[in-house]
Amino acid sequence: MTSILTNAAAMAALQTLRAIDNGLETTQARVSSGMRVETAADNAAYWSIATTMRSDNRALSTVADALGLGAAKVDTAYTALENVIDVMSEIKAKLVAAREPGVDKTKINDELRELKSQLLSAAQSASFSGENWLYNSNLSPLGTKSVVASFVRSANGNVSVATLDFNTANSVLVDIKDPSRGYLTKAIDADLLQETPTATPRYYHLIVAPGSTAPASSTEIVIDGSTTYEALDDMISVVDNLTKQLTNAASTLGAITKRIEMQESFVATLNDVIDKGIGRLVDADMNEESTRLKALQTQQQLGIQSLSIANSSAENILQLFRQ
Incomplete structure (x- = not known):
């Protein structure tokens, strides 16, 4: 079911993006400080x-x-x-x-x-x-x-x-x-x-x-x-x-x-x-953290792309109301 009130796909993509951003923030802090604790x-x-x-x-x-x-x-x-x-x-x-x-x-x-x-x-x-x-x-x-x-x-x-x-x-x-x-x-x-x-x-x-x-x-x-x-x-x-x-x-x-x-x-x-x-x-293990940082940056880009796709799918409903 497609709804204009609740965009479940966008909510899921946003939740995933938030988790990725949190992980990216943690990893960036470890890379900049050199400490994991x-x-x-x-x-x-x-x-x-x-x-x-x-x-x-x-x-x-x-x-x-x-x-x-x-x-x-x-x-x-x-x-x-x-x-x-x-x-x-x-x-x-x-x-x-x-x-x-x-x-x-x-x-x-x-x-x-x-x-x-x-x-x-x-x-x-x-x-x-x-x-x-x-x-x-x-x-x-x-x-x-x-x-x-x-x-x-x-x-x-x-x-x-x-x-x-x-x-x-x-x-x-x-x-x-x-x-x-x-x-x-x-x-x-x-x-x-x-x-x-x-x-x-x-x-x-x-x-x-x-x-x-x-x-x-x-x-x-x-x-x-x-x-x-x-x-x-x-x-x-x-x-x-x-x-x-x-x-x-x-x-x-x-x-x-x-x-x-x-x-x-x-x-x-x-x-x-x-x-x-x-x-x-x-x-922090800098080899591990640098690898994780690259992966999270890639995930962040994919998350943004997924959120964009989820938001654009709701706009497609407008096509149904066009003559």
């Missing part, structure tokens, strides 16, 4: 996951920056310690040279004084971003220093920040307020370092930092013409013991540096993996 309306579950992971990835990027800052602090402390160890070896060599008969101990002491000044300078200079792990001028200890290492999201959705911790008690060289907290300022009993201790304490310290006081009942490592061989032996033992302790401290910092490097590499890889995972959830 751009808003929550596209796929609420995937959009929620992708949004959370993007937020976590930004946090991981900040962790990477924090690791770089932490690495710089550790490297600064390690470099200074390495220099101090070299100077300590030189001091030990000078003390051994002072044990030779007939040597001018006063001249050697002049060299020792300059070497000790270098030790103090290295400790004071080992500062990065306002932090110095080798030199303390505060009443309280420097304590434990933390380097942000990772951003962690648990299975139940809780988040936390993991850190790498280093106790600066293992690295402080000079402590003005409490000499016993610094390797170079503390007193060491030379008697305990002998193969056969005599139970007669003989305390020595290496330097006295400006603004501080010498450890009680302790003798600074200074030599002159009256310095005995026994005293020189004690000083050599103390310097050697300090060098070993400083070497252990440098080894610890070196291990932390290696750990930071490994963590930096892991965080960078994890960032890439998360980005790739997000892409799998929300990115």
